[in-house]
Amino acid sequence: ELVTAGVDLFRLNFSHADTTTLCEWAGRIRRVASQHQTEVGILADLAGPKIRIGRFRDGPVELHNGDPFTIDPSCPETDGTAECVGVSYVNLPGDVSAGDRLLLADGQIAFRVESVSGTAIHCRVETGGVLSDLKGINRAGGGLSAEALTEKDRRDIAVAARLEVDYLAVSFPRDADDIQRARALLEQAGGRAGVIAKIERSEAVQNIDSILKVADAIMVARGDLAIEIGDWELAGVQKRLTRLAHEARSVVITATQMMESMVLNPVPTRAEVLDVANAVMDGTDAVMLSAESAVGHYPVRAVE
Incomplete structure (x- = not known):
């Protein structure tokens, strides 16, 4: 149903699934696309250095x-x-x-x-x-020293190469060097995927010109980016990143909470409709659904 609704690219989140599950999902996507005589891309999204607290002894x-x-x-x-x-x-x-x-x-x-x-x-x-x-x-403001590519990411890049994914998304890159390292690891593993830089650190915003020179696409990952730079800065930064990507002739994807209310509701809010419309009018090449299609109650409607 998602394929017939018009999905162009499926994202495999390497944060939340093991290798066996990811292989099953990739195979299923390709089988369904073949049955419908259409082409659907696959994006491998690396976990990156997401810093998390531990667990609580007696619950929340x-x-x-x-x-x-x-x-x-x-x-x-x-x-x-x-x-x-x-x-x-x-x-x-x-x-x-x-x-x-x-x-x-x-x-x-x-x-x-x-x-x-x-x-x-x-x-x-x-x-x-x-x-x-x-x-x-x-x-707040960024500045954490965690490397963009973790040991898990390095292993997952090899998995992505074996799966022959179409795109590899690098999470939390700081600069062009992070993207080049990911591409080198991908090529060493025999992969030929395009490399997407997820812009979610304030340092990546500062280094966007050099990142655009080495990445095949950028993703405006509004969740973690907003936490680092502040919600009040996000709108202007999103528009600037979209403009710079087009000037560099690079693909730009806008992501996070595009239609978040549709996790539970069958129709989006007017604010969400305007958000998606503004992103498109600004020139985004794609919008990405996350929870709306991954765990939401109305994934097909959200795509439609």
Whole structure:
């Protein structure tokens, strides 16, 4: 149904599936496309260095404004409490300092760093809420030192080459070197896919001219990008990235929350309709659905 509804490209999220599952999905996509005598592309989306907190011992915790909270990579991965939790990136304490703002769960929860002692990042809750296992964490303004290509990404690039995907999306690149490294690994593995730079770090926005010279396409990945640069900056940056991509004769994809309400509702909001229309009028070459088609109740309607 998704193919007949008009999907041009299916994204395989390497963050959430094992190799066996990914191979099954790729095979199924190709079989269905062949049955309908059409061509549908496959995009391998690398997980990248997404930094996540650990798990909570007794389930989700409720945090209130003003509460003290500590993030510490030395905390056992499954032993988080309402006062402290572990984190996947051991170098995070060296990347932050007093006064920094840390955003968790796609910006729904915010901490202000008060001090760093050894491996412990001592914070104060600025925006509270319910915090659950493995939520992502970003530093407002960017600047985290995590490499764009993790060991998992390197293994997944080889898998993507074996699957003969059409595109490889590099998550959280900082600069052109990150894209060139991914392309070199892909070619070493025998892959010939186009390479997409997902623009979701503030450093990538600053280095967009050099990235456009080496990437086959860019993706305006509005979720993590908005967390780093702020929602108030996103509209202007999206328009600028789209314009620069066209000037460089590069493909540009606009992604994240295009029709988010359709996860639960059969029709989009007018604001979402205008958002998609504005992206198209600005010159985006494609829009990408995520939760709407991956876990939503109305995936076919969202595509239509």
